[in-house]
Structures are given as C-alpha cells and as structure tokens.
C-alpha cells in the first residue's frame with residue numbers, strides 16, 4: 001500500500017487519473033472498475049481531459065461499476081447509472097456493450113449478482129479498481145461488519161451512509177435503504193486498487209483504513225491485504241495518520257531507491 005499525500009483535490013485527482021491511465025497505456029483493453037460519489041469526479045474529469053487532449057483511448061476498455069442503489073430507475077438523477085453516464089461514459093469512447101453497472105431494478109437480485117461476478121471473470125478480472133471511502137470506512141456499499149470475503153450482493157445501507165448521501169436528495173427519506181454492491185472479496189481480486197479521498201470528514205476513516213487493524217468494522221482496512229494499492233489523499237484526509245511523515249519521506253526518497 002502506498003499513500004500519496006497531495007496538496008489539493010486537483011493534485012490528488014490528477015495523480016490518481018495518471019495511475020489509471022498508466023494501466024490503460026500498457027493494456028489498452030484493460031478492465032476498469034468504476035466508483036461513484038463526489039470524490040472520483042476530479043479523477044474522471046482528468047481522464048476525460050486526457051481522452052480529449054492526449055488521445056487516451058477507451059475503445060477497447062470494459063468497465064464494471066462497484067454498486068447501485070436499489071429501487072432507483074436508471075433515469076433517476078441520483079442513480080449511479082445516471083451519474084456514470086453524465087460524468088464519464090458520455091464523454092469518452094467506451095462501447096456501450098462493454099459497460100457493466102449493477103442493476104438496482106432487477107426482478108432477481110440473486111441471479112443478477114451471480115451473473116455480475118461471472119461476467120467479471122469472463123472479462124478476465126478487473127485490472128484497476130477505482131475506490132472512494134465512506135466516512136464510516138466503507139468501500140462500495142460494504143458497510144461496517146460486511147464480511148471481508150463478501151461477493152456481489154444486496155446490502156442494507158448504514159444510517160451514516162444514508163445521512164452522508166442525503167445531501168444529494170430532496171429529503172433524507174428519499175435516500176434508498178438498500179444497495180447492490182460488489183463484495184470486499186470481489187474488490188480484493190482486482191489487480192490494482194486506486195483509492196481517492198479528500199476532506200476532514202474522511203480523516204478518521206483513512207487513518208483506520210491505512211493504519212488500524214484489519215477489521216470488518218472498517219471494510220477499507222481490508223485493502224491492507226492487497227499487494228498493489230495506491231491511496232491518493234489531501235492534507236485534510238491525511239490529518240489523522242500517525243505515519244504521515246513516513247509516507248512523504250518514501251515519495252521523496254523514491255528517485256534513489258534500487259530499481260526493481
């Protein structure tokens with residue numbers, strides 16, 4: 001796990017986008033794991049900029065989104081289908097048939113979840129998974145006490161997540177109570193993980209995820225078990241890290257490190 005403490009949201013977004021683009025540059029038909037939420041917006045804007053100005057090509061890319069609200073039609077402006085289309089898919093050249101987002105309106109969730117897992121495997125697995133983190137330490141909708149071996153399934157959202165997401169809805173009662181989400185086990189199978197977080201309200205979750213014990217109470221702490229994780233955070237999100245100076249020291253000393 002590597003933590004990159006950045007001076008601003010713009011810088012962390014740029015660096016995270018660069019990490020994703022690097023995967024695409026070495027593997028043009030990469031499978032990308034996508035995340036929603038306000039944090040990855042800057043990363044998506046930067047990928048779109050690279051597409052427009054630097055010919056970053058998505059024509060062979062396949063995508064799998066982490067999660068979706070249960071019960072919102074894809075046309076609802078708070079559905080993750082809508083979010084992804086508006087903020088990313090309509091701005092790059094990923095073929096529609098290569099885009100996968102969990103269904104929040106299927107008539108058979110169990111069958112859908114099994115199909116989603118199967119489809120990830122058929123596509124060769126996820127090369128790089130983008131992640132945000134909830135203020136309760138969740139990744140995707142894997143709320144506290146989710147099994148660290150969990151697969152794609154339905155989850156009941158925690159009150160904290162409902163409160164955090166209420167800002168996007170007219171009323172807190174409009175926030176869906178259930179989500180369909182990749183499991184922690186599904187996420188850990190991606191070859192590379194890129195997590196972005198900014199702001200003071202993420203500082204506690206980030207400290208626990210990076211430096212706390214591995215626990216289902218903070219599902220992001222399971223990333224400690226993964227061999228290739230890049231975490232891009234701003235100063236505010238880094239403010240409760242005990243080893244913060246060490247992470248900056250590692251980056252400063254990189255140029256002199258023995259070549260692999």
Ligand code: PGA
Nearest residue numbers: 037038039040132133134
């Ligand atoms: P946010 O959501 O980026 O809107 O803070 C993150 C998450 O819940 O994963």
